Amino acid sequence: MAAYVAGLNEKPFRxxxxxxxxxxxxxxxxxxxxxLAKKFRATLLDKAEVSSLPILKDERANxxxxxxxxxxxxxxxVEMVFIPEDDRGTLCISSQxxxxxxxRFCSTGFQGFSRNLTAGEIxxxxxxxxxxxxxxxxxxxxxxxxxxPGYEHTGRVVSNVVMMxxxxxxxxxxxxxxxxxxxxxxxxxxxxxxxxTVSTSGxxxxxxxxxxxxxxxxxxSLHAPNDALRDQLVPLNQKYPLKDLLASCERYLPxxxxxxxxxxxxxxxxxxxxxxQAKQLVQLLKNIRCKVNLIPxxxxxxxxxxxxxxxxxxxxxxxxxxxxxxxxxxxxxxDDIAAACGQLAGxxxxxxxVRERDIHDTQIQQQxxxxxxxxxx
Numbered sequence: 001m002a003a004y005v006a007g008l009n010e011k012p013f014r015x016x017x018x019x020x021x022x023x024x025x026x027x028x029x030x031x032x033x034x035x036l037a038k039k040f041r042a043t044l045l046d047k048a049e050v051s052s053l054p055i056l057k058d059e060r061a062n063x064x065x066x067x068x069x070x071x072x073x074x075x076x077x078v079e080m081v082f083i084p085e086d087d088r089g090t091l092c093i094s095s096q097x098x099x100x101x102x103x104r105f106c107s108t109g110f111q112g113f114s115r116n117l118t119a120g121e122i123x124x125x126x127x128x129x130x131x132x133x134x135x136x137x138x139x140x141x142x143x144x145x146x147x148x149p150g151y152e153h154t155g156r157v158v159s160n161v162v163m164m165x166x167x168x169x170x171x172x173x174x175x176x177x178x179x180x181x182x183x184x185x186x187x188x189x190x191x192x193x194x195x196x197t198v199s200t201s202g203x204x205x206x207x208x209x210x211x212x213x214x215x216x217x218x219x220x221s222l223h224a225p226n227d228a229l230r231d232q233l234v235p236l237n238q239k240y241p242l243k244d245l246l247a248s249c250e251r252y253l254p255x256x257x258x259x260x261x262x263x264x265x266x267x268x269x270x271x272x273x274x275x276x277q278a279k280q281l282v283q284l285l286k287n288i289r290c291k292v293n294l295i296p297x298x299x300x301x302x303x304x305x306x307x308x309x310x311x312x313x314x315x316x317x318x319x320x321x322x323x324x325x326x327x328x329x330x331x332x333x334x335d336d337i338a339a340a341c342g343q344l345a346g347x348x349x350x351x352x353x354v355r356e357r358d359i360h361d362t363q364i365q366q367q368x369x370x371x372x373x374x375x376x377x
Contacts, residue, residue, distance in 0.1 A: 008043055016187055022050055023123075023188035026131030052128035053121060064138065068129070072097055072121055075349040076114045078166050080125045082133065082158070086146045088195075089139070090160040093125040095176050096167025098348035101201050103221070103234050105266050107300040108166045112350025117167070119178035126161060126183065133157040161191060164199040164219070168236075170206035180214045193217065193257035199264065204240045204248045215255035219262040219293070220245070224272050225280035233272070242284065249288055260289040260326075266297050267308035267316065278319035291326040298332065 001015040014036070021033045028050040030041055056077055057069035066082040076097040083090045099106070100113035133139040139157050161183055163169040169176045176198070182188045183196050197217040200207065207218070224230035230237040237245075249261055263285065267273050285292070294317055297307040308316070313329055320327035 008040075008047070010040055010043075014040060019185070019187040023127065023182065023185075026127065026134070028052075052124045055128075064142075066129075066133075070125065070128075072117065074114075077348075078117065080129065080165055082129055084139065084142050088159045089133070089142070089157050090162060091126060091129050091158045092162050092165050093122065094165035094167055095122055095163055095169040095172045098350060099167045100171065101168045101234070101236050103201065103223070105223070105233065105268060105297055105303055105305055107302070110300070110302050111166075111348040114348045114351055116172040116175060119175040119182075122175060122179035123182045126158065126179075126189065130156065130158045130189070156189075158189075159191075160195045160197070162197045162199065162219075164197070168201055168203065169198050170200045170203035170210070173206050173209065177210075177213055180216060184214070184216075197262075201234050201236050202240045202245045202248075203236070204244055207248045207252055211252045211255040215252070215257060217257055217262070218249075218252055219264055220249060221266075222263040222281075222292075223266050223268075225277050225284050229272060229277075233268075246284070246288060249290075253289060260291055263290055263292050264295055265292055266295045267313050268297050269306040269308045269312070271305065273308040273312050273316055275315065275319060278316045279323075282320060282323040282325060285325065286323075291328065292320055293328055293330055295330045296332055 001019055002012055005012065005015040005018070017033070017036060021027045021036075027033060030036075030044045030048065030050065033041060036044075053070040053072060055068055056071050057067075059067045061067070064084045067079060068081075069077050069079055071077050078094040078097055080094055081092040083092065095117055096113065097115050097117065098111045098113040099108045102109040134155065134157055136157075143155075143157055163176065180196060180198070183191045184193060193216045195217075197219050198210065199219040199221060201221045210216075210218070221234065222230070223233050224237075227237060227241050230242060253259075253261060265272070265281070281292070294313055296310075296313060297305060299305065299307060317327045317329055
């Protein structure tokens, strides 16, 4: 913003004013930016525009979860989700139109990959949600009844941001980094590093860069306790195996805003949820300060996979807890509008032809165990 203002032959303090008008106050009408000089406003009206992505669909789940479908052009659309809770309001945002990682339990991966989102398209999701929700009666009632600790007087609805929407954030590193810095900037959204989380399937070089450039909370999509199974569920593991991934996690910890990392583990019936695999997971993570977040799988037709039964998830969690690990089971939110974890698919013009390549596996995908056996061979 400072560089942009300098390019218009304006003084540096104008950048701070613009940041506050746009990001803090959510003002898109340049004429309403009353403390800007008339000449500067005239220049901006000629050269600039403040707008969010067009909204194609706005859905509200029975539990209050909101999902928006955003048009990013050229036939592509991405989704973001707002999850209201008593002690926080969490916004889950997307970083790519589609995803090239193609995890087998994620409907975004099945959509294929089109392109990276720009920094503006990423931060624009937060801009839209924050300022739209400030005008939403239900969001206002929740905020008045349950003010977020530390944010009581800010009027902020979104207290937490998780980059767990469509895409692999660390494969769009530069744009994600710019957006993260805006989220943390006191002249913009002023979020704490502890309240901004980047979720990654394990792009090791970028984990190391993030530790130096902008260390926020880190969540690692693990989903398997050994390389053989993870190779099948998270294909990126073939490039960055578990030993190297966990080493990068250990390197990240000294820079993390919390004294632990989060490992996400999607519970798949008969695939990764046995007692033996729980004990393998304990051994794998025993030397890393971490929390394991067990995620009940949210089915979609093309996966051929099923959610682990509740009693199996509890038994798996019990083994981790008995070993002294912190293990939580994520509450499924917004599944009635396909807004739950792993269900975001949007609408993607697939440049990777992943759907075509998966056609021959359709019959096998309907039988998870045999399908995994075939991939292993």
